[in-house]
Amino acid sequence: MTELASRFIAIPDVLSTSPVLAIGLTLSAFFVGNWLFARLGKPLWMPPVLLSAVILSAVIAVLSIDYVRYQEGALWITVLLGPATVALGIPLYQQIHHIRAMWLPIVVTLPLAATMAAVYAVVIAWAMGATPEVLASLAPKSVTAPIAIGITEQLGGSVALMMGGLLITGVVATLFVDLLARWLPVEDERILGFALGLNGHAIGTARAFEISHTAGAFSSLGMGLTGVFTALILPLVFRL
Amino acid sequence: MPMLRGFLILVLFFLLGEAMRVLFLLPVSGGVLGMIFMTLSLMLRGRVSEDLATASQALISVLVLLIMPGVVGVFFMASQFSGQWLAVAVALLLGTFLSVLTTLLIMKGMLRLSSRGRSND
Structure with a gap:
């Protein structure tokens, strides 16, 4: 049972070896941030970027995912900034x-x-x-x-x-x-x-x-x- | 398929921009060079293809998503600049307020000036 628990705790760490976790978290935070932004009545002082980024940072910190590893995974998203420009x-x-x-x-x-x-x-x-x-x-x-x-x-x-x-x-x-x-x-x-x-x-x-x-x-x-x-x-x- | 074809064109222009940056040691990013080439080539061609319009709209609509991972970095920044936070905060807030004010005033003044000049002609 304790073995199962320790494996459960290790899930974020193991999953973060693949970029899919970083992509999933970023996309989730993006949608949650946008939803929350609409619910809050679109406040100017709290744009969706900031809202989503705060949510994303909190999730990364709570799951204790290595930040550098997150950035490596998120590269799949950030590389698109070039073609987007x-x-x-x-x-x-x-x-x-x-x-x-x-x-x-x-x-x-x-x-x-x-x-x-x-x-x-x-x-x-x-x-x-x-x-x-x-x-x-x-x-x-x-x-x-x-x-x-x-x-x-x-x-x-x-x-x-x-x-x-x-x-x-x-x-x-x-x-x-x-x-x-x-x-x-x-x-x-x-x-x-x-x-x-x-x-x-x-x-x-x-x-x-x-x-x-x-x-x-x-x-x-x-x-x-x-x-x-x-x-x-x-x-x-x-x-x- | 139209979306992917358009995306390919964007990627090719980006790569062209990057190649020019490397070749001529330019301090400007490949994305911005690609954007300039894109605008110029569209001006020469005179129209935007369906593929390109679809792909560009899709990317522009998720611009916020693309900058999010970079923004997250701020919250994980080491406290290597402790003691200078106040200077940084004031510089960013006051500096940005002043520069926005400057931009709006110059632009407004120039626009009024140029429209007056035209009506005098």
Whole structure:
């Protein structure tokens, strides 16, 4: 009987040797998170990403599954982020007439806003006594994850801290865009989408597609341009 | 089948992006390069095929699912930055508030400026 019990306890550990467990847990948390989000009345301060991630983390901790092993299994899901980024080119093309009509505001806003997104955070953290390693991890906070990883490594920051900053930035950027849109006010979906993608990368873009197809396309554009611009500029600035 | 055919096209563009990144030592990820190539090739072609539309819609609708495992990492981060959490938190919250405000104001101002310029023409 005790043998059966010990085998029962070992189940999560044995199953986690296959990626199927990580995929099953991630998918379950995704659906539970979405269901809970709808039940809670779609609160802006608790987006489905955060809700699902909290549930998933709790389950991983409770079942004491090795975190590194979970990430290895979850690679089956995260590799799709590459083709998904390419897929953003399709709404971008479908909205190209909107983008052409707005090329001047975009060209002026992008370098300024993308630079300030990094500068505000780095200057505040520096003034509060953060180490250079932390500063390097915060700098790419508005850049989409695959590009940000490359930038952080180049600058000598911590990828784990950067990913944390990225998540928080994405969530609060989504919140602040919704908040400031009402407060300023800004109603133009194109501006909201662009601000979501520029500041809140993939998390902001996921939110923008909830607003409308146009907002989503502008968000994809903002995210892509910010990623490219920051990747080119930041390593040069940090060398100074 | 249409979904898989579309997915194959996305994968090929991603691989093309990665190949270009490696070849020219670009600091930009293969996904973003692939996205740029995709947009350019669609502009040349002038239309989106059914396969590509199906596959891209499917992937975009589960974008949140794809970033979840990365987000989970935050909760398992070692406490190697203890003592700097306040600086990090303030930098992220205040910094993001300011940058969102900056983006919205510049964009709004520029849009008003360009529409006024057009009406004066």
